[in-house]
Amino acid sequence: MPTSKQSKHGRAATLADVGRAAGVSAMAASAVLNSARTSSRISAETRDRIVKAAAKLHYRPNAAARALANRRMKTLGVAAVIGESGVNHYFMEVLNGVLAAAARHEQNTTVFTLHDWTRDTVRLHGFCDGRIDGLILIAPVLLPGKGLLPTHTPFVSIHANSQLPHVVNVESDEERGAWEMVRHLVAQGHRRIMHLTGPSGLLGPERRIAGYRRALASARIPFDPQLLVPAVYTAEGGRDALRHWLKKHAGKLLPHAVFCANDSIAIGCMEALAEVGLRVPDDISVAGFDDTLAARTSVPQLATVRQPLPAMGAEAVELLLARIAHQNEPGSVIPDSPVIFPTELVVRASVGPRPVVERLVPLVR
Amino acid sequence: MPTSKQSKHGRAATLADVGRAAGVSAMAASAVLNSARTSSRISAETRDRIVKAAAKLHYRPNAAARALANRRMKTLGVAAVIGESGVNHYFMEVLNGVLAAAARHEQNTTVFTLHDWTRDTVRLHGFCDGRIDGLILIAPVLLPGKGLLPTHTPFVSIHANSQLPHVVNVESDEERGAWEMVRHLVAQGHRRIMHLTGPSGLLGPERRIAGYRRALASARIPFDPQLLVPAVYTAEGGRDALRHWLKKHAGKLLPHAVFCANDSIAIGCMEALAEVGLRVPDDISVAGFDDTLAARTSVPQLATVRQPLPAMGAEAVELLLARIAHQNEPGSVIPDSPVIFPTELVVRASVGPRPVVERLVPLVR
DNA sequence: CTGAAAGCGCTTACAG
DNA sequence: CTGAAAGCGCTTACAG
Numbered sequence: 208m209p210t211s212k213q214s215k216h217g218r219a220a221t222l223a224d225v226g227r228a229a230g231v232s233a234m235a236a237s238a239v240l241n242s243a244r245t246s247s248r249i250s251a252e253t254r255d256r257i258v259k260a261a262a263k264l265h266y267r268p269n270a271a272a273r274a275l276a277n278r279r280m281k282t283l284g285v286a287a288v289i290g291e292s293g294v295n296h297y298f299m300e301v302l303n304g305v306l307a308a309a310a311r312h313e314q315n316t317t318v319f320t321l322h323d324w325t326r327d328t329v330r331l332h333g334f335c336d337g338r339i340d341g342l343i344l345i346a347p348v349l350l351p352g353k354g355l356l357p358t359h360t361p362f363v364s365i366h367a368n369s370q371l372p373h374v375v376n377v378e379s380d381e382e383r384g385a386w387e388m389v390r391h392l393v394a395q396g397h398r399r400i401m402h403l404t405g406p407s408g409l410l411g412p413e414r415r416i417a418g419y420r421r422a423l424a425s426a427r428i429p430f431d432p433q434l435l436v437p438a439v440y441t442a443e444g445g446r447d448a449l450r451h452w453l454k455k456h457a458g459k460l461l462p463h464a465v466f467c468a469n470d471s472i473a474i475g476c477m478e479a480l481a482e483v484g485l486r487v488p489d490d491i492s493v494a495g496f497d498d499t500l501a502a503r504t505s506v507p508q509l510a511t512v513r514q515p516l517p518a519m520g521a522e523a524v525e526l527l528l529a530r531i532a533h534q535n536e537p538g539s540v541i542p543d544s545p546v547i548f549p550t551e552l553v554v555r556a557s558v559g560p561r562p563v564v565e566r567l568v569p570l571v572r
Numbered sequence: 573m574p575t576s577k578q579s580k581h582g583r584a585a586t587l588a589d590v591g592r593a594a595g596v597s598a599m600a601a602s603a604v605l606n607s608a609r610t611s612s613r614i615s616a617e618t619r620d621r622i623v624k625a626a627a628k629l630h631y632r633p634n635a636a637a638r639a640l641a642n643r644r645m646k647t648l649g650v651a652a653v654i655g656e657s658g659v660n661h662y663f664m665e666v667l668n669g670v671l672a673a674a675a676r677h678e679q680n681t682t683v684f685t686l687h688d689w690t691r692d693t694v695r696l697h698g699f700c701d702g703r704i705d706g707l708i709l710i711a712p713v714l715l716p717g718k719g720l721l722p723t724h725t726p727f728v729s730i731h732a733n734s735q736l737p738h739v740v741n742v743e744s745d746e747e748r749g750a751w752e753m754v755r756h757l758v759a760q761g762h763r764r765i766m767h768l769t770g771p772s773g774l775l776g777p778e779r780r781i782a783g784y785r786r787a788l789a790s791a792r793i794p795f796d797p798q799l800l801v802p803a804v805y806t807a808e809g810g811r812d813a814l815r816h817w818l819k820k821h822a823g824k825l826l827p828h829a830v831f832c833a834n835d836s837i838a839i840g841c842m843e844a845l846a847e848v849g850l851r852v853p854d855d856i857s858v859a860g861f862d863d864t865l866a867a868r869t870s871v872p873q874l875a876t877v878r879q880p881l882p883a884m885g886a887e888a889v890e891l892l893l894a895r896i897a898h899q900n901e902p903g904s905v906i907p908d909s910p911v912i913f914p915t916e917l918v919v920r921a922s923v924g925p926r927p928v929v930e931r932l933v934p935l936v937r
Numbered sequence: 938c939t940g941a942a943a944g945c946g947c948t949t950a951c952a953g
Numbered sequence: 954c955t956g957a958a959a960g961c962g963c964t965t966a967c968a969g
Contacts, residue, residue, distance in 0.1 A: 219702075219724045221962055232940050237964065250938065267722070270703035271645065272962030274636035275945045282682065282703070289668065296865070299664045303654065306685045315703070317647065317682045320671045337584075337946085338635035338647070338680070357632070359584050442869065474869050481871070500661070504807065504839050506846070506871030586946055597956050602948065615954065637946030640961045702962085 220264035228260035241268050282315040283527060284339035286331060289320050296471060296499035301345055301365060304520025312528060324348040328355065335360035341527040348409065361530035363523045368409040376545040377523045381411060384512035384550030385418025388494050389466055391552055393426045396561030397463035397492060401434040403448055403476060405468040415468050415496065434462060438472050445475025453483060453568050461491060461566040470495035470502045473509055483569045488559030490566050498553050507556035515548050522546055585629035593625035606633050647680040648892060649704035651696060654685050661836060661864035662881065666710055666730060669885025677893060689713040693720065700725035706892040713774065726895035728888045733774040741910040742888045746776060749877035749915030750783025753859050754831055756917055758791045761926030762828035762857060766799040768813055768841060770833040780833050780861065799827060803837050810840025818848060818933050826856060826931040835860035835867045838874055848934045853924030855931050863918050872921035880913050887911055
């Protein structure tokens with residue numbers, strides 16, 4: 208009887224099946240099983256029959272059918288670029304917060320991965336096809352332009368690298384965070400402070416540079432363009448940028464400290480320093496930005512500027528759900544000014560006092 | 573005219589709208605826009621009209637409606653436990669592979685997070701409601717029992733901690749990986765080798781213990797139960813377990829090396845050693861398992877046993893898609909024997925030669 | 938308190 | 954080569 212077995216197990220039970228088994232309509236079954244508010248309409252005895260029938264048939268509501276009828280998927284999308292070369296700590300911390308908050312609201316989360324924001328912008332439209340109710344953009348790099356983002360779908364961004372119309376952005380006070388860290392470095396006696404920045408032209412890196420320069424200025428340390436070095440936002444990026452700089456400046460005075468635009472860059476920076484025998488923080492201090500897991504597990508542990516990444520992810524979920532709900536109540540207005548989280552200076556062992564004797568950049572081939 | 577604007581922008585265009593605009597039926601529009609094989613039925617001229625109309629109306633197929641008609645969501649689910657306390661490196665590496673492979677097959681990925689496998693087992697059923705076509709279980713801890721997993725939905729597991737009926741498991745040769753690492757430690761002269769194991773009773777930890785014991789046996793090193801210490805699979809777990817052990821064995825002989833059941837435990841172990849002033853690898857060698865980012869970014873870098881986690885995630889996607897396709901061809905058989913990846917010994921600085929002089933466990937309060 | 942009808946937007950046979 | 958019909962499984966008004 209493989210065929211009969213097939214027909215028995217081949218299809219999940221529907222509301223109609225449950226209704227039939229309980230001797231009521233599919234609609235009554237729907238009211239009892241899937242709808243919270245109308246369930247009081249059904250008599251207790253009927254309810255009971257329906258619930259028992261559903262249990263016996265292992266009834267599961269079909270999400271697609273429900274979404275089609277409701278125009279609501281109970282699913283949030285997250286779009287982000289994740290590099291091929293392994294894990295992106297920043298993304299994972301944010302995602303953690305998103306997943307937890309979505310779960311609290313009984314929302315599912317679908318992750319869309321992009322290779323490149325500018326190249327894959329069209330793919331964003333493909334995501335907004337009814338399978339998600341709204342979309343969270345993580346650190347988007349989108350050039351302003353009309354028709355960029357689909358209408359019909361609410362958006363929230365985290366760390367947007369440009370102003371996005373009709374999109375609320377969740378960000379942190381990066382300028383102040385950078386300022387506090389550089390002020391801390393100055394307080395440790397450092398004066399020749401390098402800044403390994405992120406890719407130029409993006410909002411985030413610019414804000415960190417602004418904080419860096421403000422702190423230098425208030426300490427009356429002249430800004431030296433030689434000490435502002437751009438790097439890709441990864442450990443490899445930090446390592447390569449610093450290696451290159453050290454090679455180019457061999458024999459010159461070593462900076463007292465390096466303030467890196469994120470933790471990954473700082474990790475790579477420490478690798479490059481270790482390669483040429485420089486000790487952190489004895490010979491040179493290093494600081495990061497983000498306070499990801501990498502900062503806590505590196506040796507020495509990395510002084511950094513904490514952004515509450517999981518909390519920011521969670522906030523994005525809250526904002527997105529508010530906007531989704533708002534779609535159904537036209538006329539009301541919903542604010543779209545950015546939500547700004549405070550940063551926090553995290554002092555750890557990778558920053559020490561300025562060395563008594565000036566170091567030189569080692570000569571290595 | 574806010575109302576008219578509302579009705580104009582308030583709803584996305586449907587196939588019927590496109591058909592109307594192009595002067596054809598919705599079905600013709602469907603054939604041209606959404607169906608690959610029947611599109612040749614339409615004349616080139618009609619095609620063109622339809623495509624243009626769709627572009628003008630910004631037509632996007634509705635995923636829910638399509639899923640309902642097709643019984644296919646083009647979405648894969650991933651279920652995993654992710655602790656509240658930040659990021660789980662193991663999960664993130666696997667997820668990376670899953671996301672990339674799913675994207676290659678134009679599948680979306682929905683992440684379901686559980687707090688606890690045994691407590692949240694019922695929630696798995698809730699996920700299998702037509703919104704995903706199949707589900708990947710990451711490191712599931714499920715007690716055998718009938719009715720555990722929903723029928724109607726194909727499953728693939730990665731690192732399943734128990735035998736799951738009708739579920740293909742993707743695993744690595746953990747016993748051999750552990751054996752190779754301990755053999756390497758022995759080759760470095762170590763004889764008193766501690767093993768910080770994962771939670772007892774699970775398949776993965778048991779296999780690593782088996783490899784550990786086999787390597788000891790072949791080196792004629794007697795097994796010492798005192799050196800087999802269970803730990804939770806996190807950095808905190810490793811730190812706490814080792815702290816406790818060191819306190820209990822103060823003044824006794826220090827082990828020459830610690831083989832940890834995963835990288836996170838090893839990181840925690842190194843923290844606990846650093847706290848009492850023991851240097852890695854000068855005083856004691858430490859090795860991990862997995863080769864996650866933590867192993868590459870720790871200082872000293874962590875010797876470990878690489879499991880190709882992203883590749884394993886990708887393989888799970890391939891297996892799952894095969895099983896989903898297979899659902900529609902009853903009668904054919906699909907194998908469900910596990911897929912076993914090789915492990916690879918990764919030698920790094922955290923393992924050094926056995927110290928010349930025996931160390932004692934420091935006395936600290 | 939309960940049911941019959943219509944519809945969400947798509948696709949898959951079936952007719953022409 | 955093209956269209957009218959029926960159906961996927963659910964929900965939301967509308968009748969009784």
